[in-house]
Amino acid sequence: MAIDRAEIAAQLRREIKRGHYTPGDKLPSQRALAADLGAAPNTVGEALKILAAEGLLLVRPKSGALVLDPATSGDESSDPVADARETLGALQVGIREVRSQLNALDRRVAEALERLPR
Known part of the structure; x- marks a missing residue:
């Protein structure tokens, strides 16, 4: 069974909270994440949008996803x-x-x- 966007978002959220990805880090590309997770790139993109809405990531087309500092991202x-x-x-x-x-x-x-x- 394929992994869905909520599961991917949860996994990336855990990795961010555990410090695997820290504020300022750029995440691997959607294609690389998709290959690592066994998911479609579009599904990974949807997961990244979820995390961006939560203030954990800044997602820019063709530039990738940047991990934000949750303590300061809401202040901007x-x-x-x-x-x-x-x-x-x-x-x-x-x-x-x-x-x-x-x-x-x-x-x-x-x-x-x-x-x-x-």
């Missing part, structure tokens, strides 16, 4: 426009990944149909 004023831009950018990346997967699946189905006898 948040820019809602920048937050929306980051969230929408992450969604756009996810949509492009899904579209690419669907296109590949469509090609495989078309190839399978061509191989079937008439």
